[in-house]
Amino acid sequence: MKIGLEVHVALPTKSKLFCPCSLDDAEPNTNICPICMGFPGSKPMLNEAAVESALSIANALHCRINNSMSFVRKVYFYPDLPKCYQITQMDGAIGSGGYLDIDEKKVMIRRVQVEEDPAQIVREGLLTLLDFNRSGTPLVEIVTEPDIASEEELRAFIANLRSILYYIGVDINKEIKADLNVSCAETRVEVKNVTGIKSLIAALRYEVARQNALVKAGKEIARETRGYNEKKRITESLREKETEDEYGYMYEPDLTVFNISGMRYVPPVYVSKIAEELAKGSDMSPKTIKEMTMLDRNSLELITKLKGKYKMRSIIHAIQRYKKYNEDEPRQDTIEKMISLIDAGKLLAGDAVHAIKAGRSVSIEYARLNGPEIDRVILEFLKANPHVLSEYKKRSKTANLIIDKIAKAHGLHPKEVAERLALILKRHK
C-alpha cells in the first residue's frame, strides 16, 4: 500500500497572499478588493510575511531552498476561482526534495509550495453562494512522495508535521486539511478535501477496503478523484481525474522571479530528537516526554531547564498536575516548589496546586494507616452506602468515586485506597 498526502496549511498572516485585504472574520464579501476578486487590470503583490512563514516550513522539512522562487498559473474553471486560474508553484517552488522523520523512517517531501485559496462556496438550499473573503488566503501545500505505508505511519506523519508547524508558529488550531492518494494496486486514487485526522483515517480505511475488494473480484481500479462523505464515512467518485495536461501550467509573469535569499525564517524544533536526549539516563521514556511536549513549548522549556536538577518523573508529574488544574502556563519557580513537595512523597490536589501558584505554603500529609486499617475504613463506607456496590456491578468506573471519597474523608493516599479496594471488590464480585 502506498499513501501520499497533499497537506494544506493556512499561514498565520494578517493579510492575504497577493493583496492587503484582512484575514479577520468578517461579514461575507467585505474583506475583498480588485486583486482578490480578479478584476481586470489588477495585479498581484506578494505578502512577505507569508513567504517567510513558508520558508520556515520548507526549511524545517529539510527541503532544498534556492535563492529565488517563481509561481505558475494553474488553469481550471470553477466559480470559486476568480481569475479561473490559481496562482501556485511547481518547479520554482519555495522548497523541494525534503523529508520528515517518523520514528525509524523518512517520508520524502516532494515539494513545499505557496499558493492562494479560492473563494468559499456556501450552499443554501438551491442557492450557491460565494464568499470571496477567503479568496487569496495564503496556503502552503506540502506534497509528499507516496512513502507512507500504513495507518500508523499516516498518524505519525500528521502528528510529527503538526508538531513541527506548531514550533514554527504555524499553529493549526483548526483540523488538518489534506488530499489523500491511495494505491493498493497500480492505480492511484485521489481523495480530495479530507478534514481532520479522524476523517483521514476513515477515508483511508474505506479506500483500502474498497480497492482490495475490487482487486479480489478481479476488477479494475479506476484512476479517479473521489470525495470523502463525512456523514456516511465513505469515499465517493467525483470525476475522472484530470491529467496534468489539462491544467496548462504556465509561468506567472506578474510575480517575476522572486529573490528569497537572505529572508528571515524561524528555526525548526524536532521534538522527537529532543525527547530522546532528555530521556537519556532519566527515569522516563522518550515517548512520554515527546507526547507531552509535541504541542507544548512551555513544557519543553521547563523540562529542558529542570533536567538534571530533579528526577524527570517528578518534573513531568509536577507539570502534568499544574496543567490539570490551570489554564495558564506554569512558572518555573511554581513547578520547582511542586517538585520538592512531590519528592517529599506528597500528592498535590487542586487546592494545593492553586496555593503553590499563589505563593502560599502548603503542607499536606497523608494519614499513615496500615493495610487492615484501610480495609476497615473501606468496609465501613460500603456498609453505610450499600447502593455503591450494586452500581459498581453495573459500571466498574464507580470504583474511582469510592476511592476519591474515602481518600478525602480520611486523608489517605488514593493509590493505597485503590490497592486495598481492588482486593475487597474482587471478593464482592
Added chain:
Amino acid sequence: MPSYIKEFLKAEKPEGYYEALVESLHKANREYNAFNVIDENVGQSGNAMPFSTKSNICVKGVETTAGSKMLKGYIPPFNATVVERLLDSGRFAFIGETNMDEFGFGTFGVNAALPARNAFDKNYVAGGSSSGAAVATAMLKYHVALAVSTGGSISAPAALNGVVGFTPTYGTVSRYGLIDYANSLDKIGVMARNSDDARIVFDAMRGGDGKDLTCAVGNIGSKKKKKLFVIEELDRYADKTVRANFSGLLDRLSAKYDIETRNIGALDVAVEAYYILAMAEASTNLARYDGYKYGLQLKDLATRYNEFFTEARANFGEEAKRRILLGTFIRSESVKAKYYTKAARIRAIIIKRMGELLKEGFIVSPAFPMQTPKISEVERLTPVQTYATDIFTVPPNLGGFPHITFPYHYQDGMPMGAQIIGEHANDYALIDFVGEWEGEFDYRYKHNIGSL
C-alpha cells in the same frame, strides 16, 4: 520643435474652449471611430492638457472594455497607476478612451465593433491595436495618448497615422490597471505629436509602483550613439515602396550616423516565438471572463456551470477565440516543450544578441513592412499573413527594448514611419534622436481639432 503641452498650458483659452472641443471631437469621431468614450467633463480639471487612454487602461468610473463585448458595462472601481499619476500632476485632463482591437489582438484595428479609420484617409486602416490612440493624436492638435504595446501595437498605428509612438523599456511604467493581454510583453507608452510631449508624459507616469512587481526599472539614461544598425535578415520583408523610401531615409541619416548592416540570426523566427508566448499568456488572462463577475452578465444564473460558461464565452470575437484555443493548446503538457519552451528560448537568445548589438548603436528599420492598406484589403488577409506584418515591431517588444516611431516621409499623401530601437533603460536617447530629426522634418497633419 516646441512642446504642445507647454504651449497649450501657457496659452489663453477662449471661453467655452473645452465644450467646443468636445463637440468637434464628437463630430469627427462619427467618421473616424477613434474614441469609445468621450468625457464631457474634460474642461473641469481647469487648465490641463487633454489626454486619452486606450480602452484597456482602467479609468475609475468610466466604462473600460478593452474593446470587448465580454467587458461591456465594466466600470473599474480604481484608476490605473498611469492615469492616477497624470491626473495627480494637475497638468492633464482625461478626454476619453480610444478604440482598439479586442484585448489588443490585431495589427490593423479591424478586430473591433467599429474599426477606427486612418486620420489621413478614412478608407485606410488605422493600424493596431492602439488604433484609436493614433487616430486621436493625428486629429487633435493639443492632446497626448496613452497607448499600449505587446508586439507592436504602438509603433504600427503611430507610423500609419504619422505621429510619434514611444514604447518604453519593459518595467519602467507600471502596468497596474492595464487589462492584461500578455503580462511579460505588455507595456504602456505614449503617442504624441512630437518627441518633447512624449518625454513629458513618460516622465509623468514612469517609476516604481508597489502595485506592479515587474515595474522596477528606475534610472533612465540618454546615451547617444553614433552607429545605426540595419538588420540584414529583416530587409527582405519590406515591400518595394517601403524599401525605396527607407533607403532614402538612411541616406539622410548617414550624414550624422555610421550606418552598418548586421545579422542577428534569430529575428526571422521572432514573430513565431512572439505569437506562441503571447497566445499562451493571453489564454490564461482571458480565462476569468465567465459572464457573472463583471462586464457581460448572463441573465439566467440557474443553468449548469459548464453550460453557463460556454454561453458566456461565445461573446468573444473571432481573433480572441483563436488565441484562446491556440494558447490553451500551446500550454498543454504534451506539446509545451515543442512550442512554449522553445519560444521562450528563442526569446532569451534574441534578448542577449540584440542587447549586445544595442550597446554599440541603435537599430533602425521601417515601422511597417508595407504601405498602409485599405480596410477592404486587410479583410482578405489570413491570420498568419496579418501576424507577419509585425516583423519589424516584434523584436524590440519581445526583448523589452525601448523603441520609438516617427514619420519620415509622405507617400501618395499617406505618412510612412521608421522605428529606432535602443538598449534597456536608454529611453531618453531615443526621444533625443527623434527630437533631432524633427529639426529637419516637417510633420503634416490633416486635422487640427482644438487649435487655438
